[in-house]
Amino acid sequence: MFQKKTKGLIAGAIASSMLMLSACSTDGNTTAGSASSSAGANNSQAAAKSSTPVTLQVWMPVNIPELDPAIKQIGTNFEKTHPNIKVEITTIPFADYFQKLSVAYAGGIQPDVHGLGFGQLISTVDQGNYMDMNPLIEKDNWSGKSDFFPDILKAGQWNGGTYGLLIPETRPLVWRKDYFQEAGLDPNKPPQTYDELFAYAKKLSKKDSSGKVTRSGLDITTSTVNNANSEQPYLSMLLLNGLNFYDDKGNPTFDSPESVKVTNQLTDLVKDKDVMFQADSNVTGTLFQNSLAAMGFQSSYSLGQLTQSIGNDKIGFALPPKGPTGKQTSLMLGTFMTIAKKSAHPQEAWEFMKFMFSPDEFFQFAKATGYVPPLQSQQAKFEGLGDANKVIFASMKDAGGFLPSSNWSIITKYLRIGLEEAYYGKKTPEQAMKDNANKARQEVSKK
Structure with missing residues (x-):
């Protein structure tokens, strides 16, 4: 299990x-x-x-x-x-x-x-x-x-x-079959590997004539607005790499080289305009739920609603793609x-x-x-x-999922800030993760 x-x-x-x-x-x-x-x-x-x-x-x-x-x-x-x-x-x-x-x-x-x-x-x-x-x-x-x-x-x-x-x-991978067809991809074959996930995200994103993103290739949360849970899709990506954003002793690890690599990969999607900012969408719910993303890690209890609202023939669901070690770990x-x-x-x-x-x-x-x-x-x-x-x-x-730690709220708070700073280009991913992991450590030490 x-x-x-x-x-x-x-x-x-x-x-x-x-x-x-x-x-x-x-x-x-x-x-x-x-x-x-x-x-x-x-x-x-x-x-x-x-x-x-x-x-x-x-x-x-x-x-x-x-x-x-x-x-x-x-x-x-x-x-x-x-x-x-x-x-x-x-x-x-x-x-x-x-x-x-x-x-x-x-x-x-x-x-x-x-x-x-x-x-x-x-x-x-x-x-x-x-x-x-x-x-x-x-x-x-x-x-x-x-x-x-x-x-x-x-x-x-x-x-x-x-x-x-x-x-x-749990959060399995879901995708829009119609968007796959539109992008020239096999609608019945989701990305099989972690690297393919990013390659597909680039192919599936859409922009208008002005260059504005109109559809995300991959649904990731980019902001802390309204307490958006940006740590959840981020953790989905970390888990595929055998990582978490803190260790079993409650120490933040999201500034580790391995975690920063994941942050860089996600930030590159944002910089290349393959991801839509939630603040630009003006919708309730996830981008995928609003047909504004081609792929995402969606809650298992949303799948029935998605097939009803979008159409069973347009929705695909599968285990997450294999990470570098072959793991297909889902967020729970x-x-x-x-x-x-x-x-x-x-x-x-x-x-x-x-x-x-x-x-x-x-x-x-x-x-x-x-x-x-x-x-x-x-x-x-x-x-x-x-x-x-x-x-x-x-x-x-x-x-x-989240590891047992009474430091969870502190670490999550600073991770969210760090991700937003990286996605919005306020700091490099390395600096954003380093600064906020250190702030988390300082606050934890004062408990």
Whole structure:
């Protein structure tokens, strides 16, 4: 499954709402699963039959419209089999979510169960905000533990505890077949190597008569405007080279010669006008989603939406091209679900978590939202929904993400600044990476 670099909790700072990670776009069918079949998996009789009514507060960050009805349907189904547990679900846009959650924790009014972005967990785990679910898992001998893909389960573990259950998504390569044809490329053959990816990007870009870029060959994020997550496509490129932008001790490495080489390659695309600046596009969402890029590393849950909005015959999806060492590592992100340590209803909160991640219930959630089931028992069913899902599951066999580090928010902040300085020509890539890596080190040393 995933490489070592994905194991353990993935880092970040919930209080640093300026560095929140969004999860991207999606596919849709808002039906939810059979409550009776889902509820059977490991539900505690004590909680289900409790005579004392309980209300659970559940918060979920949403970045796609399908998430709201899908998570609320889980709440409705749960209440049918747990009549004395009422679930109040609050969905909040990603742009506002982490600030509101931080305020709730600061005021002691945090929800019982809530989602967390892939980079938001570890810096607050050591503050004691989240419940270690291992005692609950062991007490119930929860069958979901063995059904989870092992490394997806490990993604939510820290210092021997389990603090989050991951709803994963990966970033395979997607391309516009019609743009490939237009450029004289085989529409059914994406770039096979890292070098081909850059060569194709140059062939696929378009400019108008004045020289202005009207289509990016490759969708990369060039700006920090609106907290754009420029580290994500950058990390997709680093992973293909066996790199990350910091090491397992939380030291920034994006100024290493190997990382600077990647920055130079991406900056050359920008300088040669093969990439469009987001600031010039005036659109919501990624350039690829708006038909302004020919290739990109798109969220797995956006593929269904893309085929619907653009046309199944125009979209191709595959594993990333092989990097210099032959690796085809995909970026993996997602949303963790966790329980507040100070929840007044820990057993009931755990019952909700088990219900949400039970096979039938989660399959319907995945079907509605496009997120990937983390359960091995659901792989064949999910793959049967479409060819894209086969690529998604294949990508999870070699996926990487943010390394565990409480320095994540600091390092990411300066990486974004460095990338923007390089792309906009404010500094050479070498100088931009060096200056900002040093600033990150200085800030980390003051913690």
